[in-house]
Amino acid sequence: MAKQSQSGDAAFKSIYDALAKQAGTSFKDIVADFERHVLPTMASIAAGLVVIGARLKEGVYTDEIAGAEVDALVDAAASVLVRYANRILKEVQDIINAVLEAVRAAINGALGVALI
Amino acid sequence: MHARPPRFRRRVGIAAALVITTAIAACSPQLVPPYNETIHKGALSLEEDFVKFAATMQQVAGTPEAYYAKHRGAYADFAARLAVLRRRSETAPGGVPCQKALEVSRRTAGITTSPIASRAADRASEAGLEGASCVTILVALAQRQIERLRGQHEERCAPSKPRELCTTLFGSAPIYGIFAANTGAGISNAPLVSAVAISLDELAGSQEDLKPAPRS
Numbered sequence: 359m360a361k362q363s364q365s366g367d368a369a370f371k372s373i374y375d376a377l378a379k380q381a382g383t384s385f386k387d388i389v390a391d392f393e394r395h396v397l398p399t400m401a402s403i404a405a406g407l408v409v410i411g412a413r414l415k416e417g418v419y420t421d422e423i424a425g426a427e428v429d430a431l432v433d434a435a436a437s438v439l440v441r442y443a444n445r446i447l448k449e450v451q452d453i454i455n456a457v458l459e460a461v462r463a464a465i466n467g468a469l470g471v472a473l474i
Numbered sequence: 475m476h477a478r479p480p481r482f483r484r485r486v487g488i489a490a491a492l493v494i495t496t497a498i499a500a501c502s503p504q505l506v507p508p509y510n511e512t513i514h515k516g517a518l519s520l521e522e523d524f525v526k527f528a529a530t531m532q533q534v535a536g537t538p539e540a541y542y543a544k545h546r547g548a549y550a551d552f553a554a555r556l557a558v559l560r561r562r563s564e565t566a567p568g569g570v571p572c573q574k575a576l577e578v579s580r581r582t583a584g585i586t587t588s589p590i591a592s593r594a595a596d597r598a599s600e601a602g603l604e605g606a607s608c609v610t611i612l613v614a615l616a617q618r619q620i621e622r623l624r625g626q627h628e629e630r631c632a633p634s635k636p637r638e639l640c641t642t643l644f645g646s647a648p649i650y651g652i653f654a655a656n657t658g659a660g661i662s663n664a665p666l667v668s669a670v671a672i673s674l675d676e677l678a679g680s681q682e683d684l685k686p687a688p689r690s
Contacts, residue, residue, distance in 0.1 A: 406662060409663060423629075423630070426622060430669035431666075431669050433618055433622075433673060434669035434673050435594035436597040436615055437612055437615050437676035439576065440576070441677075441680045443572060444608035444680050444684075448505070448683060451503055
């Protein structure tokens with residue numbers, strides 16, 4: 359009984375370690391991506407709004423033209439957000455697969471054969 | 475009560491292991507469609523050609539060479555290539571609806587505190603795109619951007635319109651500031667063209683994010 363408990367603890371630890379390692383990598387990548395890409399791009403999109411506002415005020419742009427350009431900036435921001443959301447999905451997938459791989463290895467280890 | 479014989483316990487253990495291994499083998503998640511080289515190369519090529527187009531237009535904006543009639547073919551080409559990319563993304567296997575991920579990123583990143591980000595998040599969840607993958611939504615956004623630019627080009631770069639409307643559409647050279655962010659080139663003076671470039675760049679980048687790491 360004690361031997362089974364020890365091997366169970368070892369298996370759990372290996373699975374937990376795999377989760378922690380992958381989650382740490384994934385989380386770091388997502389944060390870096392947000393700081394390095396999402397925020398600066400959103401800032402430049404916001405700067406574009408200032409340009410549009412100035413041209414509208416100066417009378418260079420009509421309301422329709424300004425509206426079309428603002429819509430374009432909003433769609434650009436949407437593109438940034440959608441790509442970031444896709445990135446998060448990918449990282450979650452990697453975390454789950456890392457855990458499943460660790461579970462697979464633990465089961466094979468417990469059985470003594472590469473069953474899966 | 476008699477204890478179960480060891481042989482029986484072993485058989486139960488093996489049966490349980492088989493059930494668990496079958497379940498594990500079946501539930502490997504595919505939250506995003508796998509990397510698609512066709513979409514990646516198509517998006518990169520389209521982005522490059524669009525930036526070249528924008529650079530050319532910057533040189534001629536405000537002159538008769540910039541009139542929309544001379545450039546219909548370019549927009550038709552961009553639209554056709556995006557239609558093919560959309561088809562590829564819609565038929566790519568795997569992936570969950572992007573709306574799920576958008577909800578998570580809204581909550582974790584807190585990005586909807588900004589009005590434009592909130593509108594952007596709503597834009598990505600519009601009718602007609604429910605159930606679509608993130609890549610399909612990116613293609614759809616790019617399609618809308620190109621069509622919007624086409625319409626503005628037709629409207630603003632015409633003989634009857636002030637030159638300034640055309641020059642403010644395409645901005646002034648050089649093209650380096652088209653993406654604005656992180657380029658050190660300052661604020662783009664062609665917001666709409668920059669917006670289109672950003673959408674195309676995010677589409678290409680979405681495949682870059684999925685590209686498998688090279689084997690060492």
